[in-house]
Amino acid sequence: MRDVARQAGVSVATVSRVLNDSGPVGQDTRARILETAGALRYVRNGTARSLTMSTTETVGVLLPNLYGDFYSEVIRGVEGAVRARRYHTLLSSVHDGLDELTAALRTLVGRVDGLVVMSPDIEAEVLEANLPPGLPVVLLGAEVAGHATVTIDNEAGAAAMVEHLARQGHRRIAHIRGGAGNADAQARLAGYRRAVAEGGLDADPDLVIAGDFTEAAGYAAGQALAALDARPTAVFAANDAMAIGALRAFREAGLDVPADLALAGFDDILVARYVTPALTSVHVPIHEMGARAVEAVLAAVATPEAGAPASVTLPTRLVVRASCGAGG
Amino acid sequence: MRDVARQAGVSVATVSRVLNDSGPVGQDTRARILETAGALRYVRNGTARSLTMSTTETVGVLLPNLYGDFYSEVIRGVEGAVRARRYHTLLSSVHDGLDELTAALRTLVGRVDGLVVMSPDIEAEVLEANLPPGLPVVLLGAEVAGHATVTIDNEAGAAAMVEHLARQGHRRIAHIRGGAGNADAQARLAGYRRAVAEGGLDADPDLVIAGDFTEAAGYAAGQALAALDARPTAVFAANDAMAIGALRAFREAGLDVPADLALAGFDDILVARYVTPALTSVHVPIHEMGARAVEAVLAAVATPEAGAPASVTLPTRLVVRASCGAGG
DNA sequence: GTTGGGACTGTAATCGGTTACACCGCCGAT
DNA sequence: ATCGGCGGTGTAACCGATTACAGTCCCAAC
Numbered sequence: 233m234r235d236v237a238r239q240a241g242v243s244v245a246t247v248s249r250v251l252n253d254s255g256p257v258g259q260d261t262r263a264r265i266l267e268t269a270g271a272l273r274y275v276r277n278g279t280a281r282s283l284t285m286s287t288t289e290t291v292g293v294l295l296p297n298l299y300g301d302f303y304s305e306v307i308r309g310v311e312g313a314v315r316a317r318r319y320h321t322l323l324s325s326v327h328d329g330l331d332e333l334t335a336a337l338r339t340l341v342g343r344v345d346g347l348v349v350m351s352p353d354i355e356a357e358v359l360e361a362n363l364p365p366g367l368p369v370v371l372l373g374a375e376v377a378g379h380a381t382v383t384i385d386n387e388a389g390a391a392a393m394v395e396h397l398a399r400q401g402h403r404r405i406a407h408i409r410g411g412a413g414n415a416d417a418q419a420r421l422a423g424y425r426r427a428v429a430e431g432g433l434d435a436d437p438d439l440v441i442a443g444d445f446t447e448a449a450g451y452a453a454g455q456a457l458a459a460l461d462a463r464p465t466a467v468f469a470a471n472d473a474m475a476i477g478a479l480r481a482f483r484e485a486g487l488d489v490p491a492d493l494a495l496a497g498f499d500d501i502l503v504a505r506y507v508t509p510a511l512t513s514v515h516v517p518i519h520e521m522g523a524r525a526v527e528a529v530l531a532a533v534a535t536p537e538a539g540a541p542a543s544v545t546l547p548t549r550l551v552v553r554a555s556c557g558a559g560g
Numbered sequence: 561m562r563d564v565a566r567q568a569g570v571s572v573a574t575v576s577r578v579l580n581d582s583g584p585v586g587q588d589t590r591a592r593i594l595e596t597a598g599a600l601r602y603v604r605n606g607t608a609r610s611l612t613m614s615t616t617e618t619v620g621v622l623l624p625n626l627y628g629d630f631y632s633e634v635i636r637g638v639e640g641a642v643r644a645r646r647y648h649t650l651l652s653s654v655h656d657g658l659d660e661l662t663a664a665l666r667t668l669v670g671r672v673d674g675l676v677v678m679s680p681d682i683e684a685e686v687l688e689a690n691l692p693p694g695l696p697v698v699l700l701g702a703e704v705a706g707h708a709t710v711t712i713d714n715e716a717g718a719a720a721m722v723e724h725l726a727r728q729g730h731r732r733i734a735h736i737r738g739g740a741g742n743a744d745a746q747a748r749l750a751g752y753r754r755a756v757a758e759g760g761l762d763a764d765p766d767l768v769i770a771g772d773f774t775e776a777a778g779y780a781a782g783q784a785l786a787a788l789d790a791r792p793t794a795v796f797a798a799n800d801a802m803a804i805g806a807l808r809a810f811r812e813a814g815l816d817v818p819a820d821l822a823l824a825g826f827d828d829i830l831v832a833r834y835v836t837p838a839l840t841s842v843h844v845p846i847h848e849m850g851a852r853a854v855e856a857v858l859a860a861v862a863t864p865e866a867g868a869p870a871s872v873t874l875p876t877r878l879v880v881r882a883s884c885g886a887g888g
Numbered sequence: 889g890t891t892g893g894g895a896c897t898g899t900a901a902t903c904g905g906t907t908a909c910a911c912c913g914c915c916g917a918t
Numbered sequence: 919a920t921c922g923g924c925g926g927t928g929t930a931a932c933c934g935a936t937t938a939c940a941g942t943c944c945c946a947a948c
Contacts, residue, residue: 243928278670280904282607304632323649342606508836608934
């Protein structure tokens with residue numbers, strides 16, 4: 233910038249004023265500065281600007297991993313919203329436990345104006361200890377006291393799915409659970425139980441099988457359910473990956489879906505549409521979650537005094553396909 | 561940092577020395593500083609550090625969009641490699657043409673130490689005009705003179721697939737092309753043509769159908785092929801999305817895959833495994849491409865004088881599944 | 889008893905911008 | 919004629935770190 237100023241015969245202050253359209257500058261001076269800046273291929277140093285302005289124009293995204301289309305959708309939602317505000321996205325994923333998480337948190341601080349964090353089992357105190365007060369943070373899919381969150385209505389979604397299956401005439405509906413410590417898994421289980429109770433369905437505890445959201449767990453659960461003496465007539469998996477695993481197990485056990493057994497998942501991942509039979513699922517507006525989270529963060533950035541931003545819970549939507557015996 | 565220094569009764573220089581383990585500091589002083597830094601919840605300002613060190617410890621990733629598991633895999637590869645080096649990933653996607661691209665390029669400059677750019681139709685001069693000389697850039701999947709690139713061997717992969725189909729006895733093999741201006745599409749078409757010529761297969765120009773890498777285009781192409789008087793016995797689509805679109809068209813036309821028609825794609829996206837029949841494809845090491853690109857960028861960052869990093873071409877791998885009539 | 893050197897610490901310049909403030913001309917209003 | 923105000927510009931402080939350089943202190947060696 234100093235070079236531009238010298239070459240144009242003005243001071244750095246004037247150059248800065250031209251570049252930011254702040255303060256009055258004569259027409260001829262402005263033109264001359266823009267011209268020499270172009271000629272010198274000058275691009276202003278974002279780091280230095282961030283330092284004086286004390287804003288990085290960047291929001292950080294912390295994800296547990298980047299595998300599969302679920303996180304891909306989160307990123308897409310986040311990046312779209314961020315770019316719309318002319319901010320930047322700093323991406324970070326964390327695989328191994330607490331140490332890496334705190335390390336990531338700390339290196340992100342000072343580089344971002346706000347943070348979107350998705351970590352299924354994060355605790356409030358970890359956040360408090362590693363983040364400076366006043367840094368806007370929005371959690372995705374996790375309820376943490378004292379922090380803004382964007383979540384989906386897991387319980388209502390799960391209940392709606394069970395009710396749908398009940399309307400198809402199913403009374404024995406099994407559920408393949410997600411990871412035990414996972415908040416989403418618990419909420420979906422709660423929704424299942426509520427719908428079973430309210431619908432007067434068969435509440436046999438054998439119908440609830442453990443899982444951990446992986447396809448392999450779904451496969452194992454599917455084998456177990458297929459081998460049951462009193463086989464269920466419908467199976468509701470806590471996510472699509474497990475539903476697909478179960479589907480494979482059923483097929484290998486000689487069971488036809490949906491003729492012998494209705495099947496449904498949760499998340500409505502991309503693949504759900506492509507398996508045969510196409511998987512009935514609960515659509516989760518992943519993309520929108522990311523976008524909403526960013527909006528909340530940036531709102532807090534814009535008006536820091538406005539206190540903790542409100543948490544939002546997004547509704548889910550039932551997507552009926554062939555696997556439950558009702559859809560196309 | 562000033563606060564820490566004051567509270568610990570030392571100068572900022574000493575604090576800095578402790579935090580960076582540079583220069584000698586007394587044991588007691590060091591302990592005292594670390595303690596007060598912890599008590600004050602001090603985390604050093606990365607922006608200021610970047611300014612003095614003139615390194616941002618960040619690499620930028622520019623992608624044409626973020627939709628689908630292809631880009632998701634690129635990101636995963638990039639982020640993994642970046643994190644392994646304790647760098648950060650600044651993510652940016654660009655949808656609309658040149659203006660947005662140059663804008664993105666310019667805002668990224670000064671925030672990153674290097675760039676990984678994936679833009680199918682980028683031109684060398686655009687890069688030159690918007691990037692300061694000396695900023696390491698690695699292009700993904702595009703050949704641009706004078707720049708390091710990481711590409712895959714599209715032509716060999718396509719040829720291998722056609723040869724595989726020929727070995728199954730097919731002589732009339734159709735090809736659904738990718739976008740006309742796209743380098744990948746051209747290379748795959750070239751591979752197809754070479755294999756057809758070398759294998760003495762039917763070179764009917766009607767067997768090459770236009771497409772643009774979208775599922776919709778594949779569907780349209782599939783309809784066209786199904787309606788052909790002299791129908792091909794095998795179809796090789798330039799990517800999986802189009803193959804899946806074609807699959808749908810064939811099914812609707814009453815054709816059985818693979819009994820009536822063998823089908824193959826390219827990319828080996830996640831979904832390829834899940835469609836029925838599972839799609840034979842050419843596996844592309846997307847994840848590794850991202851990682852390699854980052855390694856090249858960071859190598860150039862570490863030793864700027866070492867000239868332009870060498871370009872690398874990664875091999876593809878044939879993945880035989882049910883859709884071509886040979887696999888499981 | 890000097891003196892040299894190493895361990896330790898502080899002062900201040902620097903990175904590349906932004907901006908409060910001061911300054912200068914020139915204008916119209918009183 | 920004087921003055922206030924405004925457009926246009928420069929000077930210099932500042933953002934929060936790093937680090938060259940210059941001490942200061944202490945101890946061992948001569």
